Amino acid sequence: MRKHKNLVSCIIMMAFMISIMLPVAPAYAFSISDLVGQTTGTTDAGGTKSLSTDKGFLNILLGLLLGNLLGKSDSVPAGGSTKGNSGSGLTSSKDLVGFYAEWWGEDTSSYNSMVKNADVIKTIAPFWATMQADGSVTDRGGNDHASVVKTAHQNNMTVLLLVNNAKQDTGTTPVHTVLADPVLRTRAIDNFEKYIKKYNLDGVNVDFEMVPAEDKDNLTAFMRELYARLKPQGYIVSIDVFPKQDETNDVAAAYDYAELAKYADKIMIMTYDNHGTWSGAGPIADINWVERNLKYALKAIPKNKLYLGIAAYGYDWSAQGVQSLEYKAIMDLAQRYGKTVQWDDASQSPYFSYTATDGTAHTIWFENSQSLNQKLALINQYDIAGAAMWKLGEEDPSAWNVLRKQFNK
Known part of the structure; x- marks a missing residue:
């Protein structure tokens, strides 16, 4: 001896x-x-x-x-080293999730951005499916799913199926119908699993929005049942949640942060649309508003599971309504009307105003590489898991210089 x-x-x-x-x-x-x-x-x-x-x-x-x-150290969990901040003192590199969407059959903007920036993006969440009131899952169409998945995997990316909920037409909200019925919840989970396996995906990203406050426990039950089904098979389970700073926010009341954190590997807090179609002109993601929402989320969600939502777009407000625009379209407008982009120090956001040829006054607030850099500072400051950007293909091209410093694989 x-x-x-x-x-x-x-x-x-x-x-x-x-x-x-x-x-x-x-x-x-x-x-x-x-x-x-x-x-x-x-x-x-x-x-x-x-x-x-x-x-x-x-x-x-x-x-x-x-x-x-x-032999192996007793302090190391079975299966390998600990990821994130679980108390072991170990850290892992930050994760950039790129939301992926195809708005028409030949829309390849998300695909092109994914391929061009494959050295930065670790995860994509393609918006391919919608859950209906009967628990079925309809395919939204778009380009060849199998080819997208194959390309992503060849570039060492995780692919999570983004499933949203059908919107209310009349009467009962479809998402309530499913969440409140255990039989329909099981049917929906069955269909999620079939879709994931059909396209060889790595997991699911649940994007249920405008969930009635009364369905708080039902949403938690759905995620618990989904997690119990998919996690033992090695799939990733994630969810997008509305931001909030207290529990009085009606549109975010259904998201029980603490309970959902038990049944999700990744939680994306949608810290954008601070102003939008329902409000007057203003910042897409005021840095102070973003930080307050982040701090509140961290009271209940472990930081190694929390992702900060970042926007790649902007809104154009006028008397004719509010229009969502990608970065390129915004810059084209500034050039057409000879406008210089202004910077708002308070919100750390870019904006400008112009008058269209028909005499209508417009104001545009948006996100660019400079404003994005401020959000990335919060990711480091609070040491959270990463960021989730909506959506690939709409962003300021120079934003990748900033993202590359933070997320380069």
Whole structure:
């Protein structure tokens, strides 16, 4: 036994002496399980991740020796190193989720943005399905789903099916009909599972909006049942929630942050549309409003599960109504009418006003790389899991310079 201990000590001492003679490399938090891991491992995206080439051979050698002689550390959970901030002191890189939508058959803006920025985007959530009042799931159409999924997986991205709820026409809200009925909840979950398996997806992103406040417990029950079905099979379960700063916000009352956090791997707080079609002109995402919502969410949602919603678009307000515009269209308007983009220090947001040829006054507020940079600072300040951008293809192209610094894979 003493000889065995002496052998272990010698090996560790030799490894230490070799390591200090090698060139200095950046320091990263790691655990014993990191050292005993394989040269590639499964990521959340279902792809692979490579070990750093710095001291790579030494790390593998150390891993084999320590793994065989010392065994795994009791402090490391089964299945590998801990991700996020779970109390172990370990950290993982931030995750950028790109919401993906095709508004017509030949709309490839999201696809083009995904491919061009594959080194930054870790997850996409394609808006392909809608849950109906009878628990069925209808396909929204668009481009070849299988090809999108294949391309995303080839670029080591997770693909989560974004499912929204059918909107109310008359009478009872469809989402209430499903959530309040255990039989319909099961039917909907069955259909979610079928869709995910049909297209070889990695999980689901539940985007139920304008859920009646009375369905708070029903929504939690749905997510609990969905999680129990999909999680044991290795699928990711995520949900988008409305932002709030207290529990009096009617449109956000159905989202029980603390309970939903038990049944979701990722929670995207939709911190945009601070102003929109229901209000007068103003910032899309006032930085102060965003931070207050973030701080409130963190009271109930673990930071390693929380994603900050960021916008890639803007709104044009006029007496004729409110129109949503992508960044390129906004810049085209500024150029056409010879307007310089202004900057609002209070909200950390860009805007400008113009008068159309018909004499109608317009005001545009939007998001660009500069305003986006302010939101990313909050992600670092509060050390949350990442960001979720609506949507790929609408953004300021220069925003990727900012995103690349934060999320480069």
